[in-house]
Amino acid sequence: MLGALGLEDTHEAAYRALVSVGAADVPELARRLARGERDTEGALRRLEQHGLAARSSARPGRWVAAPPGVALGALLTRQRHELEKAELAAALLAEEYRATAAEPAVHDLVEVVTGGAAVAQRFLQLRLGAHDEVCALVTGDPVVVTGVGNGAEEQAADRSVRYRVVVERSVLDQPSGITELTAALGRDEQVRVVDRVPAKLVVADRSLALVPLASHSSEPAALVVHAGGLLELLSGLFESVWRDALPLRLGASGVTEQGPREPDGTDLEILSLLLAGLTDASVAKQLDLGLRTVQRRVKHLMELAGVTTRLQLGWHAYERDWVAREP
Incomplete structure (x- = not known):
């Protein structure tokens, strides 16, 4: 829980134990933590560096916990300050990037990303970096990335990012397909289904797209497409498929398709x-x-x-x- 403040689990456990007893020597604390005395003393020294523990002046050999309200408050303030500096640096870099990318060269409009880990990382960055909307076409043959459900959507929902997803009907037949779609619909994502989608595609805020490439080799690859005519074409492709797809609804009987209905x-x-x-x-x-x-x-x-x-x-x-x- 205190990892965000720079504490490892062992250090946090030592601090919590010290808070619970008020003061303790190394052997006593080691028994409470079920750890060796050397490791326990190392954890106490680390806590001392963070200002969370100190050697007792009244009873030599014993350690006392610093008041959490004061000590942790100071760490939180420092962490907020570091985050503010990081946000400012990110904003300045983003402004510099926009300035240099105002008229990008043709070869800079498309990146080729190779390797499963690299493709998955760019996919995650694209979704977590979205501010308004993420659109996705999902095939029934996932390779590295999928359109629904691996934690990024929950974080996106917390930031009010809208999701529109079109899946191939074959996704419904996959063992985890219904489970993932049920979770997506439960997050108020809009999901539609078609017999086949032309390609796997993810578009974020109409400013960046990722197109996984069908590869016959063992190494996955993808194209990252920046703003330009090709991105507009991909966005138009999504809208065309979305328009013709049938909505999926989550009811008492599970995920069902909602057929086309004419206005009354x-x-x-x-x-x-x-x-x-x-x-x-x-x-x-x-x-x-x-x-x-x-x-x-x-x-x-x-x-x-x-x-x-x-x-x-x-x-x-x-x-x-x-x-x-x-x-």
């Missing part, structure tokens, strides 16, 4: 009035509906169309003949 009559009336230029409040008044009901139905229509803005919803409404093209 009320949905179509709401769409027509919105396209006519009415506000949500005006639409609600015209149709004798609650404002929240109108907004909830519009949100559902956007999910049904696979879009993120109302402008896109209007375009899809015409494309799918949800509203008449002629008055």
